[in-house]
Amino acid sequence: MSLLSVRDLSVKFAMRDQTVTALNHISFDLAKGERLGIVGESGAGKSITGFALMNLLSRPGFIDSGSIHFEGEDIVQMSEAQMRTIRGNRMAMIFQDPMVTLNPVLTIGQQMVETLQAHRKLSKAEAEQIAIVKLREVYIPSPEERLGQYPHELSGGMRQRIIIAIALLLDPELIIADEPTTALDVTIQADIMELLLELCQSNKVGLILITHDLGVVSQMTERTLVMYAGRIIEAGRTREIINDPQHPYTQGLINALPQQTLPGQRLKQIPGNMPGLDAVPVGCPFAPRCQFAVDHCRTTLPELVRYGDVEVACHEVNRLHETRTEDQSA
Amino acid sequence: MLAYLVKRVFQAIAVMFAISLIGFAIQDNLGDPLRELVGQSVSEEVRQQLRDELGLNDSFMTQYLRFAGNALQGDLGTSYFFKEPALDVILKKLPATLELVMGATLIIVGLSVPLGVYTAIKPNAILSRIIMGVSIIGISIPVFLTAILMIFVFSVEYGWFPSFGRGEVVHVFGSWDTNFLSADGWMHILLPSVALASIMLPLFVRLIRAEMMEVLQSEYVKYAKAKGIRPFRIYFVHALKNTLLPVITVGGVQIGTMVAYTILTETVFQWPGMGFMFLEAVNRVDTPLIVAYLIVVGFIFVVTNTIVDLIYGLVNPTVNLARMGA
Ligand SMILES: Nc1ncnc2c1ncn2[C@@H]1O[C@H](COP(=O)(O)OP(=O)(O)OP(=O)(O)O)[C@@H](O)[C@H]1O
Ligand SMILES: [Mg+2]
Numbered sequence: 275m276s277l278l279s280v281r282d283l284s285v286k287f288a289m290r291d292q293t294v295t296a297l298n299h300i301s302f303d304l305a306k307g308e309r310l311g312i313v314g315e316s317g318a319g320k321s322i323t324g325f326a327l328m329n330l331l332s333r334p335g336f337i338d339s340g341s342i343h344f345e346g347e348d349i350v351q352m353s354e355a356q357m358r359t360i361r362g363n364r365m366a367m368i369f370q371d372p373m374v375t376l377n378p379v380l381t382i383g384q385q386m387v388e389t390l391q392a393h394r395k396l397s398k399a400e401a402e403q404i405a406i407v408k409l410r411e412v413y414i415p416s417p418e419e420r421l422g423q424y425p426h427e428l429s430g431g432m433r434q435r436i437i438i439a440i441a442l443l444l445d446p447e448l449i450i451a452d453e454p455t456t457a458l459d460v461t462i463q464a465d466i467m468e469l470l471l472e473l474c475q476s477n478k479v480g481l482i483l484i485t486h487d488l489g490v491v492s493q494m495t496e497r498t499l500v501m502y503a504g505r506i507i508e509a510g511r512t513r514e515i516i517n518d519p520q521h522p523y524t525q526g527l528i529n530a531l532p533q534q535t536l537p538g539q540r541l542k543q544i545p546g547n548m549p550g551l552d553a554v555p556v557g558c559p560f561a562p563r564c565q566f567a568v569d570h571c572r573t574t575l576p577e578l579v580r581y582g583d584v585e586v587a588c589h590e591v592n593r594l595h596e597t598r599t600e601d602q603s604a
Numbered sequence: 605m606l607a608y609l610v611k612r613v614f615q616a617i618a619v620m621f622a623i624s625l626i627g628f629a630i631q632d633n634l635g636d637p638l639r640e641l642v643g644q645s646v647s648e649e650v651r652q653q654l655r656d657e658l659g660l661n662d663s664f665m666t667q668y669l670r671f672a673g674n675a676l677q678g679d680l681g682t683s684y685f686f687k688e689p690a691l692d693v694i695l696k697k698l699p700a701t702l703e704l705v706m707g708a709t710l711i712i713v714g715l716s717v718p719l720g721v722y723t724a725i726k727p728n729a730i731l732s733r734i735i736m737g738v739s740i741i742g743i744s745i746p747v748f749l750t751a752i753l754m755i756f757v758f759s760v761e762y763g764w765f766p767s768f769g770r771g772e773v774v775h776v777f778g779s780w781d782t783n784f785l786s787a788d789g790w791m792h793i794l795l796p797s798v799a800l801a802s803i804m805l806p807l808f809v810r811l812i813r814a815e816m817m818e819v820l821q822s823e824y825v826k827y828a829k830a831k832g833i834r835p836f837r838i839y840f841v842h843a844l845k846n847t848l849l850p851v852i853t854v855g856g857v858q859i860g861t862m863v864a865y866t867i868l869t870e871t872v873f874q875w876p877g878m879g880f881m882f883l884e885a886v887n888r889v890d891t892p893l894i895v896a897y898l899i900v901v902g903f904i905f906v907v908t909n910t911i912v913d914l915i916y917g918l919v920n921p922t923v924n925l926a927r928m929g930a
Contacts, residue, residue: 328830332821362831369827377824378922379845388841389831424921440831 275346277447277480278304278327283340285319285326285504287551294551296322296335298504301578306447309474309481311491311512313527314501315548320484323501324450327482328367329357345447363393365448366441368470371457372433376425383421386440393444408439412469431462438470448480456486467494488527492516500524503548503559510584520586520595523560558589566590612913616906623902627895628671631681632664680899681892685885690896694878698900699780700770701866701877707783707797708862712805717844720812724820724847725839736813739806747865751799751872758795765795768874796873800865804858811854815847822846849920856912860905 285297297319304310312320325331327342329349342349344365349357361367369375376385386405390396396404402421409417412435425433434454441449451470455463471494474481483494491498491512498515500508500523508521519525526544546563549555558576561567570589578587581595588594646654655661659670674680680690723732742750759767771792773781783789819825820843828842866879874880878897885893 330826330829332826358832358834360832361829362833367827367830369823369830371823374823375827377828377842377846379849379920380842381921388833388837392832392834392837426922 276303277306277308277345279341279343280327281341281343283323283326283342284338285322285331285335286338287334288336289334289552292552295338295554296504296551297326299340300506301340302499302506302509304448304480304482307474307478307480308497309471309483309495311495311498312482312484312501313486313488313491313498315486315527317503317548317550318501319504320501321452322504324367324452324482324484327450328361328365330361330367359393362389362446363444364446365450366444366446368434368437368441368449368451368454370453372430372437373457375437376433378425380424381421382423382425382428382436386421386436386443389440389443404443405439408442409436411442411473412436412439414439430458431466434458434466435469438466438473442473442477442479445477446479448482449474450482450484452484453486454483455490470494488516488531489533500527503554504551505559505587506578506585507560507587508584509578514583520581520584520591521560521588522564522566522594558587566594608917609914612910616910619906620903623899623906624672624675625668627898627902628668630898631671631891631895632667675899680896683885683890683893683896685888685890685893690892691900693881693893694896694900696779697876697878697881699782700875701863701870701879703783703793704796704800704866704869704875704877705859705862707793708800708804709859711797711801712808716805716808716812717848719809720847721816721839721844723809723813724816727817735809739809742802742806743810745802746868747799747803748868748872750802751796751869754795754799755872766792767795770876796869796875799872800862800869803865804862807858808851808855811851812847815850816843819843819846845919849916852912852916852919856909856916859908859912863901863904 280303281301283297283300284295287294287296300323302310312323314320322331322335325335326337327349329337329342329352331337337350340350344360349360352360376382380388383402383405386408387398387401390401390404391398405421406417409420414420414432414435420428420436428436438454449470454470455466458466467490470481470483473479481495483491485491495512497510498508498512499506500515500521502523508515508519508524515524516528519528523544526542529542530544544563549559549562555562555572557570557572557574558564558567561571564571568590574589576587576589578585581591659667662670678691680694682688683690683693686693719735722729723735726732745753755767758765769792770781770783770789772786772788773783774785774789776782776785783793825838825842828838833842863879866875866877867882868879869875870877870879871883878900882894882897884890885897
């Protein structure tokens with residue numbers, strides 16, 4: 275049985291004059307201990323997916339349909355009280371910006387102890403012992419002293435390590451990390467990612483890593499979902515997706531990577547912008563920006579279907595694949 | 605910490621200096637002390653001589669320094685009407701006013717937090733809408749009108765509460781008689797306290813609500829939810845503490861402002877405090893008493909603000925008092 279099984283998940287936002295769809299019939303699975311990357315441009319719906327998995331969508335957003343089975347139980351149907359026993363306990367989340375994630379008026383110790391006590395009957399002293407062990411695992415120097423400190427006394431990198439330690443406090447089965455390093459100094463981004471990878475592997479924790487960065491995805495994850503305008507447009511093993519992307523959008527993302535660009539050459543950005551939620555075109559949402567689009571693409575929505583080792587939502591995937599193979603052999 | 609304390613105390617002294625200057629300028633320009641002392645029937649030569657003796661012909665600076673020096677020793681002049689040191693007159697009236705302010709503060713603190721938090725957590729509930737509606741009314745009606753309306757309804761129409769005075773007070777020590785130790789005292793202080801709180805309470809409810817709603821949208825509140833923390837703890841530990849920090853600062857200023865509002869409340873309820881006394885002193889052109897009142901109220905204002913600032917620094921971990929002193 276998979277750890278997480280998402281089926282036809284749709285999320286909507288009830289705006290004043292209309293209801294817009296932010297996630298459109300998303301389906302995917304995650305095995306125990308598996309690491310999955312979710313990539314896509316800004317606004318693709320990556321964070322919304324993360325919050326939906328926690329059943330934590332705030333006000334205008336709501337889960338419209340679909341199911342999220344976590345170890346066999348459907349989160350969508352759960353009461354708030356049931357959901358609370360899962361959040362922070364069996365499923366933990368790491369937020370994007372460590373500078374604003376921790377509560378400024380509570381000490382590190384208070385914020386760690388309360389998490390443990392929310393899920394287990396522990397005295398403060400017992401909880402602090404566990405907190406110290408976890409802080410040590412994320413290489414925080416002199417963890418005993420940290421417990422008494424306030425967030426503003428610590429650097430961003432240190433805070434994100436602490437947030438990782440908090441995520442690990444109750445030995446969860448799944449960690450959802452939403453761009454955990456984008457707000458950090460470039461020099462420590464790799465360290466934090468490495469730490470996260472090491473801890474997920476050694477603790478056999480499943481990971482959903484949300485990011486813009488395909489390079490990070492290739493180092494960190496075994497499988498990848500590529501999202502565009504609230505849909506999954508390509509899914510499969512990370513290696514295959516990076517080495518042989520099928521969807522023109524995924525190809526565009528990979529071509530835009532700095533590694534794919536020769537020195538002195540300009541980055542090859544995908545022209546145009548992703549449509550807003552209120553202006554998603556009929557047919558393939560990527561068609562307006564796709565150089566391979568044909569009439570059919572502009573009228574009919576492509577389904578996500580198996581193609582070789584991956585799943586792709588593109589009408590022209592066959593033709594494109596053949597042309598590419600011909601180009602390579604020529 | 606010490607450096608910050610010293611800095612705040614210096615600021616407080618500077619403000620007191622400004623207030624004393626204003627007080628002195630009023631004394632210098634309001635009424636003729638000679639007339640109060642000797643009346644009309646004294647010849648001009650004697651008057652001049654008296655002026656010299658009293659130092660009234662000295663330069664402004666010399667006179668001010670004398671005034672300030674006396675003030676520092678607790679001598680704020682002698683009331684023309686009471687023929688007593690002005691400060692003594694005021695200190696006798698002070699407890700009544702402070703008790704009124706205390707009563708209003710209790711109402712404000714006791715009600716604004718639960719009402720503000722409730723309306724922030726349940727912004728669409730019918731009760732929240734009612735609270736917000738009533739608060740607008742409270743803010744828009746002047747204190748003296750609220751006071752008169754309350755007397756009309758609760759004293760005249762229903763006869764539930766007495767309409768004036770302090771009633772039966774219990775002696776504590778010195779010139780301090782308290783309303784808080786007898787049932788009759790409570791009955792008498794209730795209406796004036798509510799009247800005095802009638803503007804600040806709605807203001808604070810709205811302030812706490814606005815702050816709380818903003819805090820509830822913050823990342824750290826979302827994060828606390830993601831950790832599985834119970835709503836009660838999120839509201840009252842995570843959110844409320846962050847909500848109250850800015851409210852404390854505003855609160856300090858408002859306690860001082862409330863002392864000024866006591867003039868209106870005390871007059872309507874004939875509450876024998878220093879606000880009522882001040883209005884009488886103005887009617888009698890009792891200049892020393894007026895000036896002494898200004899200085900005492902200014903002093904209370906400065907002291908509460910300084911204390912509130914220090915408390916703010918202590919409860920807010922992100923304020924580094926040691927650094928702020930530098
Ligand atoms: N509270 C909200 N009300 C209305 N629309 C929202 C709200 N939150 C997000 N959206 C919309 O939902 C879409 C998906 O947002 P989401 O935050 O998931 O994007 P993302 O892929 O995480 O982007 P980024 O890389 O910038 O974080 C966006 O178009 C966004 O405008
Ligand atoms: Mg996002």
